[in-house]
Amino acid sequence: MASDESYTTEEIAKLLKISKLTVYDLIKKGELPSYRVGKQMRIDAADLDAYKQRAKGIAFAERPLPAAEAAPPPAFAARPAGARPLVITGQDVSLDILAKHLEQRLPESRPLRAHVGSMDSLIAMYKGEADIVSTHLLEGETGRYNLPYIRKLLVGASYLVVHLLARKAGLYVARGNPLGLRGWVDLGRPGLRLVNRERGSGARVLLDEQLLLRGMKPGRLLGYDLVRTNHLGVAAEVAAGGADVGVGSEKAASLVEGVDFIPLIDEQYDLVVLKHAASRVWIPELLGILRSDAFKRELQAIAGYDLSRTGEVLHET
Numbered sequence: 001m002a003s004d005e006s007y008t009t010e011e012i013a014k015l016l017k018i019s020k021l022t023v024y025d026l027i028k029k030g031e032l033p034s035y036r037v038g039k040q041m042r043i044d045a046a047d048l049d050a051y052k053q054r055a056k057g058i059a060f061a062e063r064p065l066p067a068a069e070a071a072p073p074p075a076f077a078a079r080p081a082g083a084r085p086l087v088i089t090g091q092d093v094s095l096d097i098l099a100k101h102l103e104q105r106l107p108e109s110r111p112l113r114a115h116v117g118s119m120d121s122l123i124a125m126y127k128g129e130a131d132i133v134s135t136h137l138l139e140g141e142t143g144r145y146n147l148p149y150i151r152k153l154l155v156g157a158s159y160l161v162v163h164l165l166a167r168k169a170g171l172y173v174a175r176g177n178p179l180g181l182r183g184w185v186d187l188g189r190p191g192l193r194l195v196n197r198e199r200g201s202g203a204r205v206l207l208d209e210q211l212l213l214r215g216m217k218p219g220r221l222l223g224y225d226l227v228r229t230n231h232l233g234v235a236a237e238v239a240a241g242g243a244d245v246g247v248g249s250e251k252a253a254s255l256v257e258g259v260d261f262i263p264l265i266d267e268q269y270d271l272v273v274l275k276h277a278a279s280r281v282w283i284p285e286l287l288g289i290l291r292s293d294a295f296k297r298e299l300q301a302i303a304g305y306d307l308s309r310t311g312e313v314l315h316e317t
Contacts, residue, residue: 005045009034009112012043021114024087025129026051034085041085041112085110086282089121090134091230092269093251094165094305097298098132101289106282115230119200122153125274132286133272134164136202138265140209145268147315158275160283161315162290163268165299166306168250169206170264172238177260179244184210184264187221187245194223195234195243203231206265207247235259250304266306270314287311 012032013020026032031054033047086102086109088095099111116124118135125133139148150161173181179192187194197203211218218224223243228234231252237243239258253261273279273286289295291311299305 006042007045007048009041009043012048015048021087021089021116021120021124021129024085024112024114025127027085027112036110041110085112086131087112087114087124087129088132088134089114089116089124089130090118091115092134092165092167092249093302094269094299095134097295098164098289101292101295102282102286105285105289109282117198117201117229118205119149122150122272123200125272126153126157131273131279134269135272136169136267136269137205138202138209138267140213146270146272150272150315154272154274158317160273160275160313160317162271162273162287163309163312163314164271164290165269165310166308167267167269167304168261168263168265169203169248169267170250171262172235172246172248172253172256172259173262174238174241174244175258175260177262181245181262183262185214185216187211188214188216192222193226193242193244194221195226195228195237195246196224197231197234197247198227198229201229202267203234203247203249206267232256251302254303275317287313 007015009020009023009027012023016023023032027034027041027043032043032051034041034043036042088099088111096113099113102109102111114121114124114130118137121130121133121135124130135146135149137146137149139145142148147161150159171181173179179189186192196207208218211221226237226243228237228246231248232255234246234248235252235256238246239256249267250261250263253259273283275283296307296310299307299310
């Protein structure tokens, strides 16, 4: 392994056959030394090799182990304060803006973005692998967003739920809507080709809840198992003619040529933060950013966001 070679977090995940969130967790615990090149985290080949040797239980003379190599922390364990990464999960561009503001307000922190869906984000938080989680999960029977899922997954945890923004969700259709689709019930049309999101994503939960409310069986939808892992991928599949319809947010439709958007629901997009000794250092800064004019001005420049409740604490245990 060349000593001057380095890898991105995505490459490390593929090499070790683990998730990108697990790579971030190894970085957070200091088991994988990393450094920043622009906005990208890099891990030197020598440090990766040292980690692998330690994992095998083999002494590695050139890079001795720390005096007290801690075991992986249990769920909800407090993270040490200092210059360790803050992992922010979710796919909306507002989170990239949030990460930039956090880096400016907390120069000792290193915000890292993990582009994963809502349910996987909450599971990662339960495992102690994420610090700021975004979620937009609808409970169809009550029409409530996020809290029902958060309470089930973070049982026994101390956490804060803060509103980030509201946005439109609905259907992606081909330009001009040649099939004349208007609502959820139209998804039951024979021969209509769907492109779906992965299980656990907010869009997939939204679709499943709407089908359940209307007594429609997912297995009868042509293309229900055709999966793309982000809103842009779903919109692009519709634009390319690989599917007739997909579910997602309004923003992606504006970025993909050949797609129209049919708004059907106002989606609530919230942030979840665990409360512990380390996070109490930066939670006030996070709330300050969310409520600041500077942050809201940047979001206002992006069409389709409702910021009337941004920064509002919705629930605190």
